[in-house]
Amino acid sequence: MTTLLALSGSLRLGSSNSVLLEAAGLLAPAGMRIELYRGIGTLPHFNPDLDGDNPPETVLDLRRRVGAADGLLISCPEYARGIPGSFKNALDWLVGSFEFPGKPVALFNASPRASDAQAALRLVLTTMSACIVEQASITLPLLATRLDAMGMVEDPEIAASVKAALAAFARTIETSAQAEPEGSG
Ligand SMILES: Cc1cc2nc3c(=O)[nH]c(=O)nc-3n(C[C@H](O)[C@H](O)[C@H](O)COP(=O)(O)O)c2cc1C
Numbered sequence: 001m002t003t004l005l006a007l008s009g010s011l012r013l014g015s016s017n018s019v020l021l022e023a024a025g026l027l028a029p030a031g032m033r034i035e036l037y038r039g040i041g042t043l044p045h046f047n048p049d050l051d052g053d054n055p056p057e058t059v060l061d062l063r064r065r066v067g068a069a070d071g072l073l074i075s076c077p078e079y080a081r082g083i084p085g086s087f088k089n090a091l092d093w094l095v096g097s098f099e100f101p102g103k104p105v106a107l108f109n110a111s112p113r114a115s116d117a118q119a120a121l122r123l124v125l126t127t128m129s130a131c132i133v134e135q136a137s138i139t140l141p142l143l144a145t146r147l148d149a150m151g152m153v154e155d156p157e158i159a160a161s162v163k164a165a166l167a168a169f170a171r172t173i174e175t176s177a178q179a180e181p182e183g184s185g
Pocket residue numbers: 010011012014015016017018077078079080081082111113114143
């Protein structure tokens with residue numbers, strides 16, 4: 001079973017990015033499970049002084065979930081041409097973790113206009129040694145549609161794009177797992 005941890009960059013109820021991740025959960029291929037992480041808003045403001053021997057429990061929980069996942073599925077909006085502060089805060093908590101580096105990441109984007117945030121996200125994630133999987137990263141024009149998750153599942157074009165991205169992500173994760181020497185990771 002391939003497990004993905006889905007991280008939405010928006011705390012908004014009814015967020016198009018969160019809905020896209022929910023739809024991905026419904027469209028996941030056989031053998032893939034997608035867990036939507038809902039704790040971004042509960043993380044404290046990042047402070048290196050808090051990140052010593054006893055990091056906050058919410059942070060440990062996030063790191064455990066990242067460590068247990070085979071890959072991360074991120075969908076993040078653009079605020080003021082950048083990454084929303086709450087999402088960057090979550091990433092900052094992962095910078096010093098041993099669970100994050102090397103993690104395969106698929107970037108979903110619910111708005112073609114959000115190109116500055118996507119560029120910033122790519123810079124941050126590669127700096128954190130994530131492996132961005134391009135074949136699994138998609139941009140969809142969803143903002144004006146106001147679709148819920150079932151609406152996305154029932155839209156043939158959206159469903160086909162999401163399914164193709166998830167299938168590509170599954171293949172990449174499988175291939176990299178086979179390439180790893182036995183007992184590693
Ligand atoms: C404070 C704020 C700043 C925003 N700045 C931008 C921006 O710079 N560029 C852009 O394309 N959209 C911008 N938007 C629009 C959001 O990206 C859009 O509302 C998106 O739907 C938010 O994602 P969500 O639906 O997942 O909450 C901004 C929205 C807010 C609330």
